[in-house]
Amino acid sequence: MNKNRRDFLKLTGLSGIGFATAQTAFAKPSGFIPHPQAVQKHIQKFNMSGYAAPKLPVVRVGFIGLGNRGMAAVERMNKIEGVQIKALCDLREEKVSEAAKMVAPQGHQPKTFHSNPDAWKKLCEMTDLDLIYIVTPWALHTPMAVFSMNHDKHVCVEVPAAKTIDECWQLVETSERTRKHCMMTENCCYDFSELLTLNMARQGFFGEITHGEGAYLHNLQEYVFSKDRFYQMWELEELSKRTGNLYPTHGLGPICQVMNINRGDQMDYLVSMSNNDFVMGEMAKKLAADDPFFKPFVGRHFNGMMNTSTIRTHKGKTIMVQFDVSSPRPYSRIQLVSGTKGTALKYPEPARYSKDHEWLTAEEYKAVEEKYTPPIIKKIGESAKQVGGHGGMDFLMDWRTIDCLRNGLPLDQDVYDAALWSSVGPLSEWSVAHRSNSIDVPDFTSGSWKTNKPIDISMKEGGNTKVLL
Known part of the structure; x- marks a missing residue:
């Protein structure tokens, strides 16, 4: 065959049963997984990148999901000026009562919804809400986000925003049609170190960036098997049914x-590989x-202990992303x-920067930190640390989101980010199941990445929202 691998995948991805028959034998990790990318002829209805919705001096918020992260999100929003907590929803009545009691001293009197699995829809149908904050199991993220936008609400939705490529497109198409923000609450973008590195990149410290590496390496063995940690054991269900x-x-x-x-470059294709599970099944x-x-859960095929996915961009740059939640490692x-003029590495902490063969000394690092610390950290970094949430980054994220909505500014993360970053999940599953063949990454921006402007957290505008400590 004269076609290269990627051309072959493009062709066979559209060839239906013949492709499935040929590839089934390779799908050892979790059985046959069909090609996740049906022909998608998406015509962009409206470019949500850089979109600024009308100002909302008061942001009326409803929360769906009051578990570990949901309750923490309510507590954070309770400390931000210009927020009215108008509605709370969870299957468990006691969680709704707990959250309502928490926000009462600030004068919030939210409507409460609970017990009925469809109660969240009643919350979304309220006419006096601007923003719905979704903190539920993964499978509910897209259905709830789409329903919320269709009912004229902006959305903040926990990670990942979608589990399938089809769901990614649902988010994009709904956000464009309704012109409602769909922000995935990726809190790590607001970690102090990541914000410092982003500002340094904007100022040219690294030159042209050519390669990046990220991961989620977190030993969660005890958490995912805990009857108290994840309500209805939903995360264990995910890890015992999918590989990627x-x-x-x-x-x-x-x-x-x-x-x-x-915003200037786009993912082109992805390759993913997982090893076997050596721990979860035995546990x-x-x-x-x-x-x-x-x-x-006995006898199920648990996700491999380590997944490594590599991505090449249209401009010839590379990204590596790893996932491991069962190894006993830090x-x-x-x-x-990694750029043409410098390098950054956060882990193992403390973070380090380099201009040549050696990391900067402690004194040099301090000088860099003083020079490049971004305005958002200078303004509310200390307050964020007091409020907390993974060292303050959770509060930075929520404060910044509310401040942008109140001042009519674009959000730092849009629906295309939510879709693209989430798409690595299903794309990696397909690649793993097909002997690590490459697979094209959809362009959820429909080509507008070529002209979209990079995000700007310089805070030249806004920044006037107070922290209520």
């Missing part, structure tokens, strides 16, 4: 912002021996930025 880079956005998001992905067996609750998102 299932949680790419924490490591990928900041790298994409630094490399201007969707399920061990727990099931003493507790029948875990018996349904936490890391890597965060390596």
Whole structure:
């Protein structure tokens, strides 16, 4: 065959049953996974990159999902000027009551929804809401976000925003049609170190950036098997049914912002490989021996311990993203930025920067930090640390989002970022299942990446929202 691998995949991806028959034998990790990219002739209805919605001096917010992260999000929003917490929803009535009691001292009197699995729809149908904050299991993210936008609401949705390529397109098409923001709450883009690196990149410290590395390496064995940590064991369900880079956005998001992905460059194709599971299956067996609750998980094909996905961009640059939640290793998102004039590496901490063969000394690092610390950290960094949330980055994210909405400014993350960063999950699943063949990455911007402007967190405008400590 004279076609190269990528041309072959393009052709066979459209050839239906013949392709499936030929490739099924290769799909050892989790059975046959069909090509996730149907022919998508998307015509952009409206470019949401750089879009500034009308000002909202008061942002009326409703929350769906009040588990670990949801409750923390309510607590953070309770400390931001110009926010009215108008509605709360969770299946568990006690969680709704807890959140309502938390916000009462600030004068919030939210409507409450609970118990009924469809109660969230009643919240979305409220006419006195501007923003819906979705913090639910992954499978509900896209349906809830789409429903919310269709009911005239902006959306903040937890990571990943979508599980399938079709869901990614649903988010894009709905946001463009309704002209409602769909921001994935990728908090790691607001980590102090990542913001410093982004500002340094904007100021030319690294020269032209040619390569980036991100990851989510976090030993979650005890968490995912905990009956208390993840309501209805939804994350264990995900890890026991899929094989790939299932949680790419924490490591990928900041790298994409630094490399201007969707805003000057675009992902071209991806290759992904996973090793086997050597831990989770055995843990399920061990727990099931003493507790029948875990018996349904025995014998399942758990996600491999390490997934490594590599991406090449249209401008010939590369990105590596890793995912491992079962190895006993220190936490890391890597965060390596490599350019023609310099390098950054966050993990293992402390973060380091280099201009040549050696890392900067402590004194040199301090000088760089003083020179390049971005305005958002100078303004509310200390307040963010007091409020908390992964060291303050969660609060920075929420404060910045509300400040942009109140001042009619574009959000730092748009629907194209939500779709693209999330798409690495299903694309990696397909590649793993097909002997690490490459697969094209959809262009959710429909070509507008060539002219979209890079994000700007210089805070030349806005920044007038107070922190309520």
